[in-house]
Amino acid sequence: AQSVSQHNHHVILSEAASLELGCNYSYGGTVNLFWYVQYPGQHLQLLLKYFSGDPLVKGIKGFEAEFIKSKFSFNLRKPSVQWSDTAEYFCAVSGAGGTSYGKLTFGQGTILTVHP
Amino acid sequence: DVKVTQSSRYLVKRTGEKVFLECVQDMDHENMFWYRQDPGLGLRLIYFSYDVKMKEKGDIPEGYSVSREKKERFSLILESASTNQTSMYLCASSPQGYYGYTFGSGTRLTVV
Numbered sequence: 618a619q620s621v622s623q624h625n626h627h628v629i630l631s632e633a634a635s636l637e638l639g640c641n642y643s644y645g646g647t648v649n650l651f652w653y654v655q656y657p658g659q660h661l662q663l664l665l666k667y668f669s670g671d672p673l674v675k676g677i678k679g680f681e682a683e684f685i686k687s688k689f690s691f692n693l694r695k696p697s698v699q700w701s702d703t704a705e706y707f708c709a710v711s712g713a714g715g716t717s718y719g720k721l722t723f724g725q726g727t728i729l730t731v732h733p
Numbered sequence: 734d735v736k737v738t739q740s741s742r743y744l745v746k747r748t749g750e751k752v753f754l755e756c757v758q759d760m761d762h763e764n765m766f767w768y769r770q771d772p773g774l775g776l777r778l779i780y781f782s783y784d785v786k787m788k789e790k791g792d793i794p795e796g797y798s799v800s801r802e803k804k805e806r807f808s809l810i811l812e813s814a815s816t817n818q819t820s821m822y823l824c825a826s827s828p829q830g831y832y833g834y835t836f837g838s839g840t841r842l843t844v845v
Binding site (some may be wrong): 623654660666690707718722726 | 768772774775777778792823825827832834836838
């Protein structure tokens with residue numbers, strides 16, 4: 618069975634600090650990887666996704682993530698966070714094909730609080 | 734824009750009641766999913782459906798059932814609500830062959 622582990626439950630930063638949120642997955646096959654964000658009171662939104670090709674993917678709002686296959690990792694980064702990045706972030710994985718039907722397995726989530 | 738609409742934003746039900754949570758999507762997506770979201774546990778898959786009248790159990794199906802009579806609508810049913818089913822319930826949909834969801838706004842269910 619596939620699983621996803623996010624290292625940090627709660628991260629607190631000041632504006633302009635750099636961000637890296639860890640994500641490791643376990644899956645016996647080719648994967649698609651995602652980061653979703655949930656701003657306070659809003660629904661989950663896709664930040665970025667990796668299907669194949671360049672392992673460094675860029676998403677919305679200046680976020681990027683790097684897929685390192687040998688480490689089963691897909692860490693999320695942003696060079697300089699803003700107060701508006703305060704949200705909960707979820708890493709997710711799906712099997713790439715077969716009978717997975719694209720269903721996603723999510724990590725536990727990381728709450729990011731950015732102080733002005 | 735794809736829209737996934739969940740019928741209720743907040744719901745309070747009594748223990749033992751039968752509860753229906755409705756989800757409708759307007760973009761002809763084949764796949765639909767029900768998750769529950771709990772603090773510290775992330776999102777856990779309850780059931781999903783890849784076609785009309787087709788359903789598959791997710792990771793935590795106990796105490797739940799689903800119905801998909803029409804392509805656009807996917808209902809989650811709590812047969813006999815219990816307090817441990819108090820949670821945020823999220824519906825999502827995706828087209829066949831594409832991996833990535835559009836989520837609804839969620840239904841926060843409280844069972845008292």
